Amino acid sequence: MNLQTHFDRTIEKDQRIEPRDWMPDAYRATLVRMIAQHAHSEIIGMQPEGNWITRAPSLRRKAILLAKVQDEAGHGLYLYSAAETLGADRDELVEKLIAGKQKYSSIFNYPTLTFADVGVIGWLVDGAAICNQVPLCRSSYGPYARAMIRICKEESFHQRQGYELLMTMMKGTEEQRRMVQDATNRWWWPSLMMFGPPDAESAHTERSMAWKIKRHTNDELRQKFVDMTVPQAEALGVTLPDPQLRWNAERGHYDFGEIDWAEFKRVISGNGPCNAQRLARRRAAHDNGAWVREAAAAHAAKRAERTVAA
Ligand code: BYC
Numbered sequence: 001m002n003l004q005t006h007f008d009r010t011i012e013k014d015q016r017i018e019p020r021d022w023m024p025d026a027y028r029a030t031l032v033r034m035i036a037q038h039a040h041s042e043i044i045g046m047q048p049e050g051n052w053i054t055r056a057p058s059l060r061r062k063a064i065l066l067a068k069v070q071d072e073a074g075h076g077l078y079l080y081s082a083a084e085t086l087g088a089d090r091d092e093l094v095e096k097l098i099a100g101k102q103k104y105s106s107i108f109n110y111p112t113l114t115f116a117d118v119g120v121i122g123w124l125v126d127g128a129a130i131c132n133q134v135p136l137c138r139s140s141y142g143p144y145a146r147a148m149i150r151i152c153k154e155e156s157f158h159q160r161q162g163y164e165l166l167m168t169m170m171k172g173t174e175e176q177r178r179m180v181q182d183a184t185n186r187w188w189w190p191s192l193m194m195f196g197p198p199d200a201e202s203a204h205t206e207r208s209m210a211w212k213i214k215r216h217t218n219d220e221l222r223q224k225f226v227d228m229t230v231p232q233a234e235a236l237g238v239t240l241p242d243p244q245l246r247w248n249a250e251r252g253h254y255d256f257g258e259i260d261w262a263e264f265k266r267v268i269s270g271n272g273p274c275n276a277q278r279l280a281r282r283r284a285a286h287d288n289g290a291w292v293r294e295a296a297a298a299h300a301a302k303r304a305e306r307t308v309a310a
Contacts, residue, residue: 003022004024006022007021007022007023007024007027010140011140011211011212014140014212016140016141016142016145017140017141017142018142018143019085019086019142019143026207027211027213028086028087030204030207030208030211030213031083031086031141031144031213032083032086032087032088033102034204034208034213035079035082035083035086035088035144036079036080036083036088036093036096036097036102037102037103037104037105038079039075039076039079039080039082039083039093040076040093040097040102040103040104041104041105041107041108042072042073042075042076042079043072043073043076043097043104043282044097044104044105044108044278044282045072045104045105045107045108046069046072046073046076047108047278047281047282048108048110048111048112048117048121048274049065049068049069049112049118049121050069051112052065052112052115052117052118053065053066053069055115056115056118057115061115061118061165064161065118068122068157068158068161071154071157071158074154075151075154078147078150078151079144079147079151080093080094081143081147082141082143082144082147085143086141094286097279097282098279098282098283098286100270100279103268105194106190106193106194106264106267106268106272107125107128107190107191107193107194108274108278109267109272109273109274109275109278110186110187110190110272110273110274111273111274113182113183113186114179114182114183115179116166116169116176116179116180116182116183117183117186117187118162118165119162119163119165119166119169119180119183120162120166120180120183120184120186120187121162121187122158122159122160122161122162122163122165122166123159123162123163123166123232123236124162124184124187124188124191124229125187125191125194126155126158126159126162127159127162127191127225127228127229127232128191128192128194128195128225129155129194130152130155130156130159131195131221131224131225131228132194132195132221133148133151133152133155134148134152135214135215135216135221136148136214136215137149137152138212138215139212139213139214139215140211140212140213141213144213163232163236166180166236166238167236170236170237170238177237180236180238181238181239184233184238184239184240184241185241188240188241188242189241189259189260189263190267191225192222192225192226192256192259193259193263193264193267195218195219195221195222195225196218197218197261197264198218198219198261199217199218199219202217202218205217205218223253223254226245226253226254226256227253227254230245230254242256242257243257244256244257245257
């Protein structure tokens, strides 16, 4: 059977494409782009919260936050490995990230101003990530889909820790409730932007849906997130900063206001509030880690020499 036909049938039957299978070049390139951006997001995503580890208000909160940030490093590593199964070179991907040539999620270019931001990131950012990533567990590329299973389990712990932190703060002082509301106001719209541009302007959705890499469009997932989050905000006692947010019985969904797409474009083109700082930190961490990579390579070379000699 022709290779293309075999590939098409595999997709049609909802079976997985595995690393050694033939695949169209554009399918491979789309996956490398998406998985690399996802890996970079996890790695850059450690910064906004990592910033609060030394300032967590209790030992318990510090232990939880440390665990969460470590999970994100782990997610980045699984994802770089998944990209390597497609023939991508991890060093090259990292170089592209620090040279600003490959994207990471817009959301990580906003500052974390108070400890309430840690809770709101868990609730909204990890909530949006789960909404977007659970369907990726059924993505047509095997290694990506399998990596997403564990990632989603861990994301769900992250979301709950955020919500639990916010519930605790909402039961606290007036000042704490004010902090939660303020953080919600700042993170709500950027969280909606995480799902990407509207479907009509999404360059890759149609192709990626046909290949079953993506299982839902950007707008479908954004709507699902809004519908899921409104009752959570009510239970928490915070107001989502959108006067147009209301239940539409006819559609069976919440209507919501217009997203500021000009802001989204600014952020993804490198001009958000923290883009420069995030990349500078990542570059510095990469440079500081050079000796570790050199030592590991020297050790591997010695072991290989010893094996040959033996
Ligand atoms: N930020 O055609 P479209 C996490 C880009 S990790 C920046 O719709 P696609 C977490 C897009 O790349 C969060 N760029 O693209 C981590 C494309 O540009 P290029 C990341 C964005 O791929 C730690 C262009 O806009 N999640 O949640 O079909 C702690 C056109 O877009 C964004 C993933 O990576 C954005 N928000 O759909 C806590 C999940 N949106 O490449 C949480 C996997 C779009 O043509 N990725 N762009 O230059 C996906 O599901 C899809 O790639 C997206 C975009 C829905 C993000």
